[in-house]
Amino acid sequence: MNRSRVGAVVLRILYLYRGSPQRVFPIFVWVAVDILMWGFLTRYLNAVSRGPLDFVPALLGAVLLWDFLTRVMQGVTMAFFEDVWSRNFLNLFATPLRISEYLAGLVIAAVGSSLLSLVVMVVFARAAFGLSFLTYGVALAPLVAVLFLTGIALGVAAAGVVLRLGPASEWLIWPIPMIVAPFAGVFYPLAVLPGWMRAIAAFLPPSYVFEGMRAVVAGDPAPWARLAAGAALAAGYLILACFFFASVYKTAIRTGLIARYSAESVS
């Protein structure tokens, strides 16, 4: 893998963020809005429930972790969409750039933007609602890692879908986190789901993360084996997503889609 070419993909995204406050705005503002809304809701629930459960780490923490996954996925797809919107594929893929280098560049750009977003979340949630991520102890690292791998896998797969179906299909991509969330048990234990939803949840790495998070908040030991299973599942999806994107790219080269990719549907 050529570092200069990977760097070129990252540099392009960096220039876009640097020259455009509109692109930086969502990293901070939507996260802050989510924290405010869910922060006050958890404060209200703590006041009325009188139970032993602290909703701040259980619910607000879940929102922040879910936001993190969404930001990671969008970090990849937004970087890819920049090339779609500027009709840059012909210029890009007529260079020595390899598809693995292109994907590596998108992922590195997503790491940058999502980590920035995570820092903002942690600092703001701590300052406004007293949420400390230290509550999760050492389990925090695998929780974040599994969500990160899942977000990257979703982003790469979504980019493949848009490359295959055309720019108009980006509208299929935005709702993906919202579709996955009910099955992943972000806000509630999987035990409340009907059997068929639990069966789907078993294939979703985030479900292992949020079950694990709730166990830690409840004072139980971190379920390391289940977190490891979630991590293995997420890593598997990431490999599959990369193969899927590479396969779509090869098809696009064979059919000429890359050369004539334009601003409207090409299917």
Next chain:
Amino acid sequence: MTLPPPVLSVENLAKSFGGLRAVDGVSFSVSTGEIVGLLGPNGAGKTTTINMILGVLEPTSGRIVIEGVDLRLDRSGALALTNFAAVYAPLPGNLTVEQNLRVFARLYDIEAVEARIEDLLETYDLKKYRRTKAGVLSSGEQTRLTLAKAMLNRPRLLLLDEPTASIDPSAARDIRAGIAGHVEGGQCGVLWTSHNMFEVEAVCDRVLFLSRGRIVLEGDPKQLPGAHGVETLDDLFVSVAHEGLAAGSAS
């Protein structure tokens, strides 16, 4: 005298889209220091041929070798020796002139990036636009930017798809002279498509006429019209285009 090895060698190249044979067994070569015109009416297969040479379209059959590197076997190696400019492929409008050149310089992994960019900004008269977003440049300025990008890696093979289509005659003449000078220096070979026969005659050492995916004529653009009983290259183009259409309607 032995001829220098070709910078581009295309052997029996073909591309089908379903039942349509867009390029049908095309073979040609481009040598160092040579400008070859690829001519033909719309739909003749020029851009399909160029896209295959650029590695963004897989041939159905045939072989493309750039400076001895087989494109199918070493895509990155072959494309590192190549570059292109096309009127339908502007650089991202949301990056400045300088940013675009930096990004593409990294994609081609060139050395001494800043010095090379300064040199190209000077050559293509883009210094005053270096911090201007490419999207707000005039079409002529955008053409100069795509040409500057095309020269970044000092390509051995330069593909130009109607490079002067959107610029005024004076700027077009400067650009033609610049490219011709670059080629005469023995630094590269050029494959040039254009519908401007005056330009082709002024610039190209040799032309290939494509019709319905096949090379139907080849030769010196100054001698070909006379050899085929017409006065100008324009007339010859019209004649080839009509014959192609007639053959198409007869089939």
